[in-house]
Amino acid sequence: LVFGTHSLHHFPELMYNALLDGKRVFERGNDDNQLYEGFPVKRDGTFKGWLPIMYGCNNFCTYCVVPYVRGRERSREKNIIVSEAKNMIESGYKDITLLGQNVNSYGKGLENEITFAQLLKQVEQIEGLKRIRFMTSHPKDLSDDLIEAMRDCDKVCRHLHLPLQSGSDKILKAMNRRHTAGEYIETVGKLKEANPELGFSSDFIVGFPGETDEDFAATLDMVDRVGYIQAYSFKYSRRAGTPAAVYPGQVPEKIKAERLNVLQEKLFSRQLNFNKECIGKIMPVLFESKGKKKGQLFGRTPYMQNLHAEAPAESLNRILPVRVTGATVNSLSGTVIQQQN
Numbered sequence: 323l324v325f326g327t328h329s330l331h332h333f334p335e336l337m338y339n340a341l342l343d344g345k346r347v348f349e350r351g352n353d354d355n356q357l358y359e360g361f362p363v364k365r366d367g368t369f370k371g372w373l374p375i376m377y378g379c380n381n382f383c384t385y386c387v388v389p390y391v392r393g394r395e396r397s398r399e400k401n402i403i404v405s406e407a408k409n410m411i412e413s414g415y416k417d418i419t420l421l422g423q424n425v426n427s428y429g430k431g432l433e434n435e436i437t438f439a440q441l442l443k444q445v446e447q448i449e450g451l452k453r454i455r456f457m458t459s460h461p462k463d464l465s466d467d468l469i470e471a472m473r474d475c476d477k478v479c480r481h482l483h484l485p486l487q488s489g490s491d492k493i494l495k496a497m498n499r500r501h502t503a504g505e506y507i508e509t510v511g512k513l514k515e516a517n518p519e520l521g522f523s524s525d526f527i528v529g530f531p532g533e534t535d536e537d538f539a540a541t542l543d544m545v546d547r548v549g550y551i552q553a554y555s556f557k558y559s560r561r562a563g564t565p566a567a568v569y570p571g572q573v574p575e576k577i578k579a580e581r582l583n584v585l586q587e588k589l590f591s592r593q594l595n596f597n598k599e600c601i602g603k604i605m606p607v608l609f610e611s612k613g614k615k616k617g618q619l620f621g622r623t624p625y626m627q628n629l630h631a632e633a634p635a636e637s638l639n640r641i642l643p644v645r646v647t648g649a650t651v652n653s654l655s656g657t658v659i660q661q662q663n
């Protein structure tokens with residue numbers, strides 16, 4: 323039984339047909355762009371969970387298939403989101419990530435229009451919820467209201483994933499990202515001013531068609547200017563049906579690989595520096611599972627850093643202050659200094 327996510331509401335019928343006829347079923351029907359609610363949800367995590375607030379995307383970045391396969395942007399009603407978040411808290415969750423392809427344009431087209439900043443303030447009110455995260459934020463839609471809301475909402479983690487993709491204006495334009503490197507820096511400046519503790523992460527694509535050494539150097543320059551604490555980076559790869567797949571100036575694999583190495587070296591060294599700067603600090607850690615070694619638990623800091631510390635099993639699903647004692651590029655180690663919930 324094969325079907326697209328837009329046909330999820332047809333699942334019982336498709337399953338029935340598959341069982342009745344004993345044949346394989348392929349459902350490729352068109353997306354009616356409607357949002358269907360009320361599906362049963364089974365979550366994998368226990369303490370840290372994902373909560374979709376919208377589906378689809380209207381942005382049509384020239385390398386991306388999402389708008390074609392997931393359809394146009396559709397926001398879920400605020401009340402449904404808040405009630406789902408409350409259910410998650412009742413089941414033990416403490417850390418919720420609000421999910422969407424571009425959460426910054428949440429609420430457009432809803433009968434009762436609401437902005438993402440307003441939604442954040444509502445979610446902040448939920449009793450028992452300790453941490454709020456969200457992704458992904460498109461830089462072009464990050465409003466001053468959201469900057470204020472992030473500053474004022476204590477539960478919102480001081481960690482923002484703000485994909486830049488490239489530091490070159492020429493490549494950003496070819497990607498149809500609809501902002502420049504300068505505008506991105508301006509937004510980062512406002513965010514840092516409102517909230518000096520904020521740590522930034524990003525996504526990068528190297529070797530986009532037409533990318534020259536100069537364009538790539540502009541990306542490296544942005545890494546230094548923003549000072550990312552973490553990032554995902556990839557070589558550009560063609561996606562059939564997207565405009566960039568047929569752009570002239572496709573970059574040879576060898577050059578892409580070289581650029582990716584250079585970029586990752588820089589990003590990992592920044593990440594390691596940031597982790598090392600945490601040594602000696604006391605950070606609130608939500609312990610979410612057993613650690614690799616006996617007697618250890620694994621948890622996350624507000625910056626999403628992995629942390630291992632010796633702690634009793636009762637510390638699971640609690641946020642405890644931990645003094646950081648060690649750091650590698652991918653994780654921290656520390657000592658729980660006192661117990662509180």
Ligand code: SF4
Binds near residue numbers: 424
């Ligand atoms: Fe939308 Fe993100 Fe894809 Fe751009 S990269 S089209 S914003 S999902």
